[in-house]
Amino acid sequence: MGKILEITNLSKSYKDFSLKDINFTLERGYIMGFIGPNGSGKSTTIKLIMNLIKKDSGAINIFGLDNEQNDITIKNRIGFVYDENHFYEELTVKEMKDVISPFYSRWDEGIFNSYAKDFELPFNKQIKHLSKGMKMKFSLAIALSHHAELFIMDEPTSGLDPVIRSELLDVFQSLLQDENKSIFFSTHITSDLDKIADFITFIHNGEIVLSQTKDELLEEHCIVKGSKNQLNNNLPENFIGLKQNDFGFEALSRNKKEVIKQYGDSVMVEKPTLEDIMVFYTRRSDHRVSSY
The missing domain is CATH 3.30.70 (Alpha-Beta Plaits)
Incomplete structure (x- = not known):
């Protein structure tokens, strides 16, 4: 299907931590679990992919495009879900959606309304009064509503109860019925990846320990x-x-x-x-x- 995300010899150094020549690829139609202990480099790697910080060396290509030179084009095709709330707390669900939607050229109000109904999102409730699970559902509904091709999930199930986690994992799997889409799923809850991941990339101390299919990994x-x-x-x-x-x-x-x-x-x-x-x-x- 072709590479949707390709990272080559990626490096980034701080005073007390370094990413060292990171290499891995994700093809279309798959879920890659990105695992590693706290402080291993997961968040730094995601920030580099999203062009939120600048790399020291190496290359990041998304949809075959350099992620720095094509920042806006690429982000228009990415659905991003954080583990923490980054919405304006005083706004309602509807007001926050109205702020975000104009940034996406392919925003689809019909899809958003469909997910909002499925997730039972309270349109007129302020963000600050939503539960953690409901905030995550809102974040996911936003990510799913502009025909994104690559979904980058940063600890999306952290702190959620088992019922909501299971519900979100079902949504992630259903996305892959479209073989043009892929999910890059960073988490420390490896049991979620036992259920849904196709590939596993394991990072530790800023280095890739392994990157291969989950089935091969567990069989070997x-x-x-x-x-x-x-x-x-x-x-x-x-x-x-x-x-x-x-x-x-x-x-x-x-x-x-x-x-x-x-x-x-x-x-x-x-x-x-x-x-x-x-x-x-x-x-x-x-x-x-x-x-x-």
Whole structure:
């Protein structure tokens, strides 16, 4: 379908943090989960994509266009959802919509009204009196109402109750029925991505740890559990981090076949979650030790 977002050798340095040669691509018709612990570089990357801050080096192409040289054109085709409220609190839902809609050349009042009805948005209620979930629904309705092709979601489900989170995830998935659209979904709630993501990009300490399809990621990795006497003095090469206690060990491996070949039925081999993968990689990187 073609690349809708392409980031090449992207770098940005601050006094105490740096993004280092970031590379990944997102094609049309897919959802990419963007994960990493707090302070890993997720927000900086999103600000660079949205041209809210200037890069030091590298390239960001959206719809095949340079994001700095084509800022207005690109933003007209992006639906952006923040995790926090950035609306005027004193305005009503209708008044805020009337302020925003003229900025989009392809604003569709019919689509907005349809989502407003589905989300049960109170048109005459001030923004400050909306619940967090209702504010997020309003933000999403705005993002969905101007025929955007790329949706950039920055922690859209953070702090929401499970019912509303599930409802929003259903909306995200329904968007992808149009194979020209894509979603870039930054979140620390990896269980949401377990449900809907096609690709996972994991960033830590300003560097991309991995970027691949979710299915491949979960198929390649496995959780290994066994007794302490099964471990050698050194951490096995195919283990990514290791947790030990008086009863045994638990580790993450990126080579399930090799683990089964080496240990056979003497260990438990389980399918990991995205949270398992993120935690093991992060702790290995942070502690630089074989076990923890």
